[in-house]
Amino acid sequence: MNTLSKLGIKSPVGLTGRTGRGSKATDLATLLATKRLIVVCGSGGVGKTTTSAAMAIAAAQAGRKVLVLTIDPARRLAASLGLSELDNDPRRVDPALFQARDLPMKGELWAMMLDTKRSFDDAVRRHAPRPEVAQRVLDNTIYQQISDALSGTQEYMAMEQLSELTRDNTYDLLVVDTPPTQHALDFLDSPDRMIGVLDSGVLKKVFGGAAKAGKSYFGWLRRSTKVVASLFERVTGGEFFTDMVEFFSAFDELYEAMRNSSKRVKALLKGKDAAFILVTSPQPSHMQEANYFLSRIDSYGVSLGGFIVNRVHSLADGTIPAGDAAPVPDRMVRSLRASVPALQANQQLEPLMQSLYSAWQRYAAMAQQDATQIAQLEARTRVWVKQVPYFEADIHDLSGLDKLNGYLFSDSRSAATERAGS
Amino acid sequence: MIRFDRRLLIVSGKGGVGKSTLVTALGLLAAERGIETLICEMGENEKIAPQFGRRASSYCETPLGVPHLSSIYLDPQESFNDYVRSTLKFETLWRPVVESSLIKAFIQAGPGFKELMTLNKLVELERAVKPNGTPKYDLILLDAPATGHGLTLFRSPMLVMRGAKAGPIFQKARLIAELLQDEQRTRMHIVTLAEEMPVSETLDMVSAIRFDVHIPLGDIVVNAVVPATFAPEQAEVLAGLRRAAQTVAIDQGWGDVRLLDMLAAADQLEGRSRLNAEHIARLKAKANIDTVTLPFIFDVPWTLASVRKVGGHLA
Numbered sequence: 036m037n038t039l040s041k042l043g044i045k046s047p048v049g050l051t052g053r054t055g056r057g058s059k060a061t062d063l064a065t066l067l068a069t070k071r072l073i074v075v076c077g078s079g080g081v082g083k084t085t086t087s088a089a090m091a092i093a094a095a096q097a098g099r100k101v102l103v104l105t106i107d108p109a110r111r112l113a114a115s116l117g118l119s120e121l122d123n124d125p126r127r128v129d130p131a132l133f134q135a136r137d138l139p140m141k142g143e144l145w146a147m148m149l150d151t152k153r154s155f156d157d158a159v160r161r162h163a164p165r166p167e168v169a170q171r172v173l174d175n176t177i178y179q180q181i182s183d184a185l186s187g188t189q190e191y192m193a194m195e196q197l198s199e200l201t202r203d204n205t206y207d208l209l210v211v212d213t214p215p216t217q218h219a220l221d222f223l224d225s226p227d228r229m230i231g232v233l234d235s236g237v238l239k240k241v242f243g244g245a246a247k248a249g250k251s252y253f254g255w256l257r258r259s260t261k262v263v264a265s266l267f268e269r270v271t272g273g274e275f276f277t278d279m280v281e282f283f284s285a286f287d288e289l290y291e292a293m294r295n296s297s298k299r300v301k302a303l304l305k306g307k308d309a310a311f312i313l314v315t316s317p318q319p320s321h322m323q324e325a326n327y328f329l330s331r332i333d334s335y336g337v338s339l340g341g342f343i344v345n346r347v348h349s350l351a352d353g354t355i356p357a358g359d360a361a362p363v364p365d366r367m368v369r370s371l372r373a374s375v376p377a378l379q380a381n382q383q384l385e386p387l388m389q390s391l392y393s394a395w396q397r398y399a400a401m402a403q404q405d406a407t408q409i410a411q412l413e414a415r416t417r418v419w420v421k422q423v424p425y426f427e428a429d430i431h432d433l434s435g436l437d438k439l440n441g442y443l444f445s446d447s448r449s450a451a452t453e454r455a456g457s
Numbered sequence: 458m459i460r461f462d463r464r465l466l467i468v469s470g471k472g473g474v475g476k477s478t479l480v481t482a483l484g485l486l487a488a489e490r491g492i493e494t495l496i497c498e499m500g501e502n503e504k505i506a507p508q509f510g511r512r513a514s515s516y517c518e519t520p521l522g523v524p525h526l527s528s529i530y531l532d533p534q535e536s537f538n539d540y541v542r543s544t545l546k547f548e549t550l551w552r553p554v555v556e557s558s559l560i561k562a563f564i565q566a567g568p569g570f571k572e573l574m575t576l577n578k579l580v581e582l583e584r585a586v587k588p589n590g591t592p593k594y595d596l597i598l599l600d601a602p603a604t605g606h607g608l609t610l611f612r613s614p615m616l617v618m619r620g621a622k623a624g625p626i627f628q629k630a631r632l633i634a635e636l637l638q639d640e641q642r643t644r645m646h647i648v649t650l651a652e653e654m655p656v657s658e659t660l661d662m663v664s665a666i667r668f669d670v671h672i673p674l675g676d677i678v679v680n681a682v683v684p685a686t687f688a689p690e691q692a693e694v695l696a697g698l699r700r701a702a703q704t705v706a707i708d709q710g711w712g713d714v715r716l717l718d719m720l721a722a723a724d725q726l727e728g729r730s731r732l733n734a735e736h737i738a739r740l741k742a743k744a745n746i747d748t749v750t751l752p753f754i755f756d757v758p759w760t761l762a763s764v765r766k767v768g769g770h771l772a
């Protein structure tokens with residue numbers, strides 16, 4: 036919040052009218068057919084990378100030229116998209132892969148994996164007014180140590196890539212996966228936070244001046260914040276302090292370009308061509324996060340496309356009444372023996388039904404919890420909420436992603452089949 | 458089995474795999490045995506103290522209402538203030554530093570700085586003694602932040618030492634590194650789920666810890682492993698039941714739950730159980746480290762009692 040207002044974004048408090056934008060509830064197929072940018076966010080491990088790939092495939096299959104920007108995909112998933120190395124360049128996914136599986140592909144699918152360190156170096160080169168300035172930053176030992184270690188760097192670089200990739204109209208649609216963060220909205224805050232770290236008002240005042248004072252910056256610094264700085268030096272050790280001063284002043288000439296680039300991305304994210312999709316699992320801790328996201332998203336001024344609840348335990352309805360006093364498995368055994376001759380004398384049936392019944396009970400309890408969680412989310416939002424079941428295996432190939440799409444587009448696909456059938 | 462033979466036990470791993478659950482379960486187990494235990498939380502917000510119905514402990518060692526068990530939240534800014542106070546000693550000297558917005562910005566911005574300050578507090582807690590000179594805590598459990606950020610945390614002393622080369626902060630960083638790398642005092646356990654991504658990240662983490670961070674590794678704790686539903690010898694009768702469920706009209710004297718749906722639910726769990734087993738095998742083959750498995754606890758909702766059940770499998 037503070038960072039947002041610092042950067043001149045109007046305070047969003049009380050802007051409930053904004054919900055109007057999300058409330059049109061455009062369905063997923065339409066979003067993918069009309070938007071130019073889809074941002075997929077959510078808590079760690081919920082399935083952001085998987086669903087991003089799946090949605091990108093669906094949009095490409097429908098005829099668009101799509102790029103999916105993935106972040107740390109599982110190796111097998113990357114491999115199945117033909118991404119064998121982390122090279123920070125978009126790669127076309129071979130259409131033959133789709134043909135081989137009898138999957139339609141009317142458009143083009145491109146994919147790339149984010150390389151944080153390389154993206155940071157590229158951004159430094161891009162934003163520096165002169166090559167010497169870039170070199171000074173790239174040579175700085177502190178920069179070298181933090182450029183892929185500082186928390187938030189990955190999010191920030193994803194945004195930088197976004198800014199680059201949207202400079203021209205090479206792609207009809209960009210699907211952007213996001214790194215795991217504590218809060219899904221951290222992704223949106225990341226440029227502010229990152230630039231804020233590198234360019235906090237006080238630091239800028241001190242080190243910006245220091246940079247202009249050239250070689251004598253340390254002397255300049257002493258004069259300007261003499262007491263505190265010298266005490267701080269005593270606390271940390273002089274050389275360390277000098278290195279830090281050098282680090283911040285090296286960045287000095289980059290701030291403006293970085294800020295402009297971040298402004299551009301933010302404008303893009305808030306524009307009518309962009310939509311956010313939140314992926315969550317039905318687990319209470321993840322659902323809490325989804326609710327928090329819902330309560331905050333309006334204040335960011337971005338438009339919410341919908342929710343994907345992934346890894347749902349689903350079960351056909353049904354209850355087992357208390358009935359007579361016999362425990363349920365015993366009743367089941369009795370009835371099975373009566374109606375299935377092959378099982379009549381089977382001694383193994385009892386322990387089997389015990390196991391089956393307790394498995395079903397466990398599963399039913401989880402399915403029940405999931406259903407409650409999803410119903411609560413649905414009651415809170417006007418956008419669509421899609422459910423994807425918990426599959427028995429990881430999703431790591433095109434067939435798996437296609438299966439997932441069967442759930443994401445169940446309505447439009449069945450409509451298409453109906454049309455085809457009639 | 459996890460032993461309490463080091464004063465500092467670090468629990469690390471990817472987000473949401475069960476780090477806090479393991480830390481809490483270990484804390485309860487140790488406290489039960491009369492081991493004076495302190496749980497240290499980090500990260501965005503405190504979760505463990507509230508589970509015990511306590512207010513957030515916010516940088517104070519807070520008893521959790523269980524004998525021999527307390528927790529603390531290691532706040533980086535507070536840790537830094539502590540550090541400044543102890544280095545500059547006199548209030549007239551430290552107050553301007555602690556209150557300076559420049560310094561605040563520096564703490565936020567300095568690479569590895571926040572992390573280092575938090576670890577500095579950990580070192581102090583590890584060294585804390587009672588008036589009679591014996592250690593205040595027999596066991597300190599650190600609930601480390603999720604893997605990526607976690608490694609940043611443990612690399613911070615090296616990062617700062619490389620940057621500082623000498624001076625007071627260098628000395629602190631060295632003390633921290635010494636504690637983290639001490640075979641006699643420290644162990645790190647890594648928690649994971651038996652799934653593709655968590656296992657891959659765990660394997661990466663193990664090599665980073667071994668070859669770069671050098672914290673003595675304890676076990677890999679594979680959490681929430683779904684047990685097999687059926688025994689292998691039940692395969693035949695199960696097949697018979699499946700056939701019956703498909704073809705024969707069964708008089709279901711047990712309500713409107715279809716046998717087919719029950720089998721589908723069991724199959725889901727069996728699928729996960731099989732997948733878990735595959736990934737445990739992969740982990741064991743590649744990590745060359747002891748593994749401890751903890752079963753999936755089918756509790757809805759999840760409470761402190763569920764955490765105790767997890768602990769039951771550690772004892």
Ligand SMILES: Nc1ncnc2c1ncn2[C@@H]1O[C@H](COP(=O)(O)OP(=O)(O)OP(=O)(O)O)[C@@H](O)[C@H]1O
Nearest residue numbers: 079080081082083084085215346425426429430653
């Ligand atoms: N519906 C599902 N059923 C079963 N497994 C799934 C499902 N969705 C995703 N997975 C598996 O879960 C794992 C995590 O998925 P994914 O990598 O997409 O999550 P993420 O949100 O991108 O994670 P991170 O936050 O770590 O980037 C993968 O191994 C994937 O195959």
Ligand SMILES: Nc1ncnc2c1ncn2[C@@H]1O[C@H](COP(=O)(O)OP(=O)(O)OP(=O)(O)O)[C@@H](O)[C@H]1O
Nearest residue numbers: 471472473474475476477478603681752753754759
């Ligand atoms: N053995 C288990 N069986 C079933 N569910 C479990 C088990 N362990 C943990 N969980 C579930 O996973 C959730 C997350 O666990 P926990 O908070 O311990 O993870 P964490 O690694 O500390 O997460 P974070 O990275 O967010 O701090 C718990 O709330 C619980 O619902």
Ligand SMILES: [Mg+2]
Nearest residue numbers: 083084106107
């Ligand atoms: Mg991912």
Ligand SMILES: [Mg+2]
Nearest residue numbers: 476477504600
């Ligand atoms: Mg935790």
